[in-house]
Amino acid sequence: MARAIVKVPARARRGEIIELRAIVGHVMETGFRHTEKGALVPRDIIRQMVCRYNGIEIFRADFHPAVAANPLVVFNTIATESGRIEFTWTGDNGFAASESAPIAVE
Amino acid sequence: MIRRRLASLLLLAVASCAAPPDGRRSGYEFMGPDTRAMQDDDASNPASLWVLDGESLWRARAGAANKACADCHGDAGRSMRGVAARYPAFDSSRGTLLDLDQRINLCRTTRQNASALQPESRELLALSAFIGRQSRGLPIDIAVPREAEPLLEAGRAAFRRRQGQLNLACTQCHDRLAGEKLAGNPIPQAHPTGYPIYRLEWQGLGSLQRRLRNCMIGVRAEPYAYGAPEYVELEYYLMWRSRGMRLETPAVRP
Amino acid sequence: MITRRAFLAAAGAAAAAPTALQATPQAVSEAIRALTGGAPAPRGRVKLEVPELIENGNSVVLGVAVESPMTAADHVKAIHVFAPLNPLPNMISVYLGPRAGRARFTTRVRVADSQTLMALAQLSDGSFWSDEVAVVVTLAACTEELK
Numbered sequence: 001m002a003r004a005i006v007k008v009p010a011r012a013r014r015g016e017i018i019e020l021r022a023i024v025g026h027v028m029e030t031g032f033r034h035t036e037k038g039a040l041v042p043r044d045i046i047r048q049m050v051c052r053y054n055g056i057e058i059f060r061a062d063f064h065p066a067v068a069a070n071p072l073v074v075f076n077t078i079a080t081e082s083g084r085i086e087f088t089w090t091g092d093n094g095f096a097a098s099e100s101a102p103i104a105v106e
Numbered sequence: 107m108i109r110r111r112l113a114s115l116l117l118l119a120v121a122s123c124a125a126p127p128d129g130r131r132s133g134y135e136f137m138g139p140d141t142r143a144m145q146d147d148d149a150s151n152p153a154s155l156w157v158l159d160g161e162s163l164w165r166a167r168a169g170a171a172n173k174a175c176a177d178c179h180g181d182a183g184r185s186m187r188g189v190a191a192r193y194p195a196f197d198s199s200r201g202t203l204l205d206l207d208q209r210i211n212l213c214r215t216t217r218q219n220a221s222a223l224q225p226e227s228r229e230l231l232a233l234s235a236f237i238g239r240q241s242r243g244l245p246i247d248i249a250v251p252r253e254a255e256p257l258l259e260a261g262r263a264a265f266r267r268r269q270g271q272l273n274l275a276c277t278q279c280h281d282r283l284a285g286e287k288l289a290g291n292p293i294p295q296a297h298p299t300g301y302p303i304y305r306l307e308w309q310g311l312g313s314l315q316r317r318l319r320n321c322m323i324g325v326r327a328e329p330y331a332y333g334a335p336e337y338v339e340l341e342y343y344l345m346w347r348s349r350g351m352r353l354e355t356p357a358v359r360p
Numbered sequence: 361m362i363t364r365r366a367f368l369a370a371a372g373a374a375a376a377a378p379t380a381l382q383a384t385p386q387a388v389s390e391a392i393r394a395l396t397g398g399a400p401a402p403r404g405r406v407k408l409e410v411p412e413l414i415e416n417g418n419s420v421v422l423g424v425a426v427e428s429p430m431t432a433a434d435h436v437k438a439i440h441v442f443a444p445l446n447p448l449p450n451m452i453s454v455y456l457g458p459r460a461g462r463a464r465f466t467t468r469v470r471v472a473d474s475q476t477l478m479a480l481a482q483l484s485d486g487s488f489w490s491d492e493v494a495v496v497v498t499l500a501a502c503t504e505e506l507k
Contacts, residue, residue: 021149066469066471069418073467138411
């Protein structure tokens, strides 16, 4: 099942500021909802997203229940070198997902 | 004064019968720019997650026949192009009206010898989104052969019939009051141009039947069970009413 | 004997008290103090981008941009976003560095009710800057019960 979709430019000039976009499939259950019968639906969210560029952390985000389902984050980084940009997500109930994309920097 | 009022009421009645081709606007046009941007960019549209799943399911072997959709239909980009824009469709060999989900399940049970996928299940929504995506941008084109005319009429009658504790008919909001506000939100014209949709209210993907159930609950009517012929007839009428408009599947809606 | 004034005052206070599903003003200021240590966070340099009229509180596009050269010597270390009238005040925190190039991000959040959202930027020199936007949230019609 598709867990995440990431958008990384395939190529960039060295020093160029590029946009990165990542969306991960997750219900992000807040822990504040109730069923028709009044039972509380327990919290189940992604807690953190980390982005690494050839292994070096370039962006990190802490998610709270206020982040909408199927979280999307768009941010920037400087294209420094060719390699891989990797996104990892971790959360409640042992949730873990990752996706990466290559980048060619000239 | 009374004559003028009667005349304008008559005009209103006539106008609501016609569903003119111009003046029709997709729900897309009633949304704010952020929500539109979400739909327009595949990398921002959460429905893309389901489309990707659908692509995997398309290629996955299933059932006692151990066949994948791809084994018969090949590349979906070619074989499924235009298909979703023609559903619901009347199957004359079976003498029944089918929506796309029912057609998918027919293939599963009769060709793949697999169990039918449950309504609103992730698998069925994923396949429906993937197949629908292949028709994005194409005009909706619903055929109404003579044997299907009574079914279209049944759908039209359902659209006009008052129901529920609030005693409202679809046409009252979606024909006459479209563009006005309900609870602060604009009332759209109810053209199902983008199903299955990622509805912000659901924070997930859902079918047209799920949305129709929401409408019925909204007017405090008891919704029919999933798969009920009443839904398929109403879907038939709604898609026919949207003929010529572009399919936006998978759309984003508030 | 309860005077009418006393009764109305009590009723007014009861009506104004936050419900269980709203953060208290104390929780919000504590969340902010935990980050700033009480240091001032004046309005400026931060731009919180969110529509003032929200069509559906379940998924709202929200962006924050901070004016910064993003050099090793002078950059934004973190951006935090708060929703004082959500059940929990913290929405999201992002951590940046000079490699970001730009101090900005966009995401989608849930806004529980009409309120004033707030963004707080933490700079490498230890200073804090902020921005606020008042938003109005409308409700969706024709929903469904959660089974």
